[in-house]
Amino acid sequence: MGHLITLATWYGFALNQWSLxxxxxxxxxxASIAIAKERGATLRVGPELEIPGYGCQDHFLEGDTVLHSWEVLAKILASDETLGIVCDIGMPVIHKNVIYNCRVIIHDRKILLIRPKMWMADDGNYRETRWFTPWMKPRQWEDHYLPRIIQAVTKQTKVPFGDAVISTLDTCFGVELCEELFTPSSPHIPMGLDGVEIFTNSSGSHHELRKLYxxxxxxKEATLKLGGIYLYANxxxxxxxxxxxxxxxxxxxxxxxxxxxSQFSLSDVEVVTATVDIEDxxxxxxGRSRSMQGASSENYPRIEVQFALTRGKFEEVKDEDSAGVLGPxxxxxxxxxxxxxxxxGPACWLWDYLRRSRTQGYFVPLSGGIDSCATxxxxxxxxxxxxxxxxxxxxxxxxxxxxMTGEPQDSTYVPSDPREFANRIFHTCYMGTENSSAETRKRxxxxxxxxxSYHVDLNMxxxxxxxxxxxxxxxxxxPQFRSQGGTEAENLALQNIQARLRMVLAYMFAQLLPFVRGKSGGLLVLGSANVxxxxxxxxxxxxxxxADINPIGxxxxxxLKKFIxxxxHAFDMPILESFLKATPTAELEPITETYVQSDEADMGMTYDELSVFGRLRKVEKCGPYSTFTKLVHEWGAVLSPTQIAEKVKLFFFEYARNRHKMTTLTPAYHAESYSPDDNRFDLRPFLYPARFPWQFKKIDEVAAALPDRSNRKAKTD
Structure with a gap:
C-alpha cells in the first residue's frame, strides 16, 4: 500500500434492555464492554437510553429514573472494564431543570461529553417530546455540573453538555441519535463536512414488517456522498x-x-464488529465539490482526548478482526x-414476555381457524x-x-426438542358447541x-x-337464532354469548391447567384477533x-396466510395446508343445508380489501372521500364508481360504529403501519357520526357523475 495502514476495530451492540x-x-x-475490550475494541457504542431502558415512557418524568441512571453510570465509570476504551452510553439527564435524552461519552473514569438529542421521534409509536426537550443550540455546549456521586468517581465538577464532537489523537467522531438519521437535515452532514470521520448512532428502533430496508x-446513504464510518447500535x-x-x-x-x-435473537448481548481502514x-x-463545501463549513466544538482509536502502523490484526480487511x-x-x-419477531417478543413476567407458559383457545393457528x-x-x-x-x-417448567435448581434439563418443550409450556383448548363442525375440531x-402442545377438547x-x-x-x-325464526338482535346476542363464554373458560383453564398437571403458577392467555x-x-x-397479549394483533x-x-414447509407441518384451504368462519350460528357462516360474507368485504382500506386510512391519511377518489383509480377497471362508493361507505360505517372496541383491544405485538391500536399508535376518537352524512353525500354525487370504466374493461377482456 502507498500509505500508512491505520486499522481500527469498532463495536456496535444490540442489547436486550428492560425498562426500569x-x-x-x-x-x-x-458485559458488552467486556466483550468489546476482549476483542481489542477502542470504541463501544450501545443503544438509546440503555441505562433505564428505552420504553420507560412517563417514568422518564420521575426524578427516581434520572437518579438511578446516575447511580448506574457511577458504577460503570468505577468499573475496571471501562479503562482503555471509549464508551458511548445512553441515559436521561436533567440540565438546568430540563430533561434531555442524552449520550454520555466516557473514557478512563472521565466524562468527555454529554450530548443531548436534537431531533425527537414524535409520530407513530413515539412520544419523545412528552418526556424530553430537544437541544436547540447547534454547535454549542455549556457547562453541566455533575451530581456528587459522579464527582466522587471522576473527580470532575463540571463537563461539556451540548452539540460537540470528540477529537482523538488520530481521528474525530460525532454522535447521532436514532431519529436524527431519519430527518432531512441530519447532523452527520455538517459534522462530516467539518472533518468528523466516524459517526455513532444509538437507536431504539422497533420492528415493523418490511421496515428494515x-x-x-x-x-448507507449517510456516508455514500459524505464518506465516513457509521456505527449503528440498536x-x-x-x-x-x-x-x-x-x-x-x-x-x-x-x-x-x-x-x-441479527435482526431477531434471544441473546441478551450481541456484538457487531468490523476492521476498517481510516484511509479509505x-x-x-x-472530491473537489466536497472539499469546497468542507472548507466553507462551520466549525464544530471539539472535545479532545489523549487516546487513539486506531492501531499503530503495520500492527498485527487479530484473526477474528481480519474479515473486513483480508476477506470479503x-x-x-x-x-x-x-x-x-x-x-x-413475535416469537422473540413472546419469549421475552414469558420469561420476564415469570409465568409458566401460554394458553391459546384453538378454533380450527387460521388466526388461532397462526398464533x-x-x-x-x-x-x-x-x-x-x-x-x-x-x-x-x-x-x-x-x-418456567418447574425444574429444580440442580436440574440438568435442556430444552433441545421444541415439541417436548412446547408440551411443557404451551396449552391449547378446543371449545366446541353445537354450531362447531367436525372439521374444525379435527384440525x-x-x-x-x-x-x-398440551391439548384439551371440550363441548360448552x-x-x-x-x-x-x-x-x-x-x-x-x-332467544332463538335467525335460522330458527329469531330476530337479528337475538341472533347476534346468541353469537356473542358463545364468544364471551370462551373468554371466561380460557382464563379458568389458564389458571388451573398447571395445577391439573401437578405444577404451580399460571398461564398467560394469548389473543388471536388479526389487524x-x-x-x-x-x-x-x-x-x-x-387476552393478556396478542402476537398477531x-x-x-x-x-398471516402467507406465513402459514x-x-x-419451513417447520415441516403438512397439517397447515388444511387451514389454508378452509373458509374463514366464526362458527357461531347453526349450520343448515343452505347456510354456512362465512367471515367475508358477514363483513361485506374481503380481507384483502380491508388491508387496502387500512393503509389508506392510516398510512396515507385518507378520509372517506379521498379513499373513494384513490380507489376509483385503483379499482375502476374492475368495479363501477357506485360499487366502489358502496364499499367505501360500508367500510367507514362499520369502522366508525365499532371503533369503541379498539379501546379494549388486547395489547398486541406491533407489526403493521396501519394498526388501529387505540390511544397508543392510532390516536382517533371512538364516538363518530358513523354515517358520515356530509362525506358520504359528496362520494355519492361524484360517483354518479363518473363514467363506468369497469364495463369497458370487461368488453376488452
Whole structure:
C-alpha cells in the first residue's frame, strides 16, 4: 500500500434492555464492554437510553429514573472494564431543570461529553417530546455540573453538555441519535463536512414488517456522498411494551455495509464488529465539490482526548478482526421475508414476555381457524428458537426454561426438542358447541399434535344453554337464532354469548391447567384477533380475542396466510395446508343445508380489501372521500364508481360504529403501519357520526357523475 495502514476495530451492540431493570441493564452494559475490550475494541457504542431502558415512557418524568441512571453510570465509570476504551452510553439527564435524552461519552473514569438529542421521534409509536426537550443550540455546549456521586468517581465538577464532537489523537467522531438519521437535515452532514470521520448512532428502533430496508438505506446513504464510518447500535427485544426492538446493529463505510448483526435473537448481548481502514474514508473525501463545501463549513466544538482509536502502523490484526480487511470487502445485507419476520419477531417478543413476567407458559383457545393457528405456530416458532439457543449452550435461555417448567435448581434439563418443550409450556383448548363442525375440531387436534402442545377438547353447550335458560327465566323469552325464526338482535346476542363464554373458560383453564398437571403458577392467555378484524370491528367485545397479549394483533389476514404457507414447509407441518384451504368462519350460528357462516360474507368485504382500506386510512391519511377518489383509480377497471362508493361507505360505517372496541383491544405485538391500536399508535376518537352524512353525500354525487370504466374493461377482456 502507498500509505500508512491505520486499522481500527469498532463495536456496535444490540442489547436486550428492560425498562426500569437498572440492575439487569447494568450487567448487560458491563458485559458488552467486556466483550468489546476482549476483542481489542477502542470504541463501544450501545443503544438509546440503555441505562433505564428505552420504553420507560412517563417514568422518564420521575426524578427516581434520572437518579438511578446516575447511580448506574457511577458504577460503570468505577468499573475496571471501562479503562482503555471509549464508551458511548445512553441515559436521561436533567440540565438546568430540563430533561434531555442524552449520550454520555466516557473514557478512563472521565466524562468527555454529554450530548443531548436534537431531533425527537414524535409520530407513530413515539412520544419523545412528552418526556424530553430537544437541544436547540447547534454547535454549542455549556457547562453541566455533575451530581456528587459522579464527582466522587471522576473527580470532575463540571463537563461539556451540548452539540460537540470528540477529537482523538488520530481521528474525530460525532454522535447521532436514532431519529436524527431519519430527518432531512441530519447532523452527520455538517459534522462530516467539518472533518468528523466516524459517526455513532444509538437507536431504539422497533420492528415493523418490511421496515428494515428503509433503515439500511438511510445508514448507507449517510456516508455514500459524505464518506465516513457509521456505527449503528440498536435495542433488541421486548423492553416492556407492544414494541419489539429488532437489533440489527450495523457498520457502514463509504455507503457500503461491512457488518450486520441479527435482526431477531434471544441473546441478551450481541456484538457487531468490523476492521476498517481510516484511509479509505480520507480517500473517498477527495472530491473537489466536497472539499469546497468542507472548507466553507462551520466549525464544530471539539472535545479532545489523549487516546487513539486506531492501531499503530503495520500492527498485527487479530484473526477474528481480519474479515473486513483480508476477506470479503463488503457484506451482503440480510433481509428476512415478511413470512420469516412473522415467524421470528413475535416469537422473540413472546419469549421475552414469558420469561420476564415469570409465568409458566401460554394458553391459546384453538378454533380450527387460521388466526388461532397462526398464533400457535408462532408459539411453536418460539420453542424452536429456544431449542436452537439451548443446543448452542445459551445458559440464560436454559436457566429461564428450567425455571418456567418447574425444574429444580440442580436440574440438568435442556430444552433441545421444541415439541417436548412446547408440551411443557404451551396449552391449547378446543371449545366446541353445537354450531362447531367436525372439521374444525379435527384440525385443532391435529395442529396440537404437530406442535406438541398440551391439548384439551371440550363441548360448552351446557354453559351456553344455561345462559339462554337464565335469560328466558328472567324475561319469559328464550332467544332463538335467525335460522330458527329469531330476530337479528337475538341472533347476534346468541353469537356473542358463545364468544364471551370462551373468554371466561380460557382464563379458568389458564389458571388451573398447571395445577391439573401437578405444577404451580399460571398461564398467560394469548389473543388471536388479526389487524383487519380489529380495524373493521369484526369481533365481539370481551370475547376470546380479549387476552393478556396478542402476537398477531397487528398482522393482516393476507400476511398471516402467507406465513402459514411458509411455515408449512419451513417447520415441516403438512397439517397447515388444511387451514389454508378452509373458509374463514366464526362458527357461531347453526349450520343448515343452505347456510354456512362465512367471515367475508358477514363483513361485506374481503380481507384483502380491508388491508387496502387500512393503509389508506392510516398510512396515507385518507378520509372517506379521498379513499373513494384513490380507489376509483385503483379499482375502476374492475368495479363501477357506485360499487366502489358502496364499499367505501360500508367500510367507514362499520369502522366508525365499532371503533369503541379498539379501546379494549388486547395489547398486541406491533407489526403493521396501519394498526388501529387505540390511544397508543392510532390516536382517533371512538364516538363518530358513523354515517358520515356530509362525506358520504359528496362520494355519492361524484360517483354518479363518473363514467363506468369497469364495463369497458370487461368488453376488452
Amino acid at each position: 431493570d437498572f440492575q439487569g441493564n447494568l450487567e448487560r452494559i458491563l 428503509t433503515r439500511v438505506e438511510l445508514i 435495542q433488541q427485544g421486548c423492553d416492556g411494551d407492544r414494541l419489539y426492538y429488532d437489533g440489527c446493529a450495523m457498520i457502514a463505510v463509504n455507503g457500503r455495509i461491512v457488518a450486520q448483526g 474514508v480520507r480517500a473517498h473525501r477527495t 470487502k463488503y457484506y451482503d445485507v440480510k433481509f428476512h421475508s415478511p413470512e420469516e419476520e412473522i415467524a421470528l 400457535s405456530v408462532i408459539v411453536f416458532s418460539m420453542c424452536r428458537l429456544v431449542a436452537e439457543a439451548a443446543r448452542r449452550g445459551d445458559m440464560t435461555v436454559i436457566a429461564d426454561a428450567r425455571r 385443532a387436534k391435529q395442529l396440537s399434535e404437530a406442535i406438541g 353447550d351446557s354453559v351456553v344453554t344455561a345462559m339462554r335458560n337464565l335469560f328466558g327465566l328472567v324475561t319469559g323469552i328464550r 383487519d378484524e380489529s380495524l373493521r370491528g369484526y369481533l365481539t367485545k370481551y370475547d376470546c380475542s380479549s 397487528s398482522i393482516s389476514k393476507t400476511d 404457507a411458509y411455515a408449512q
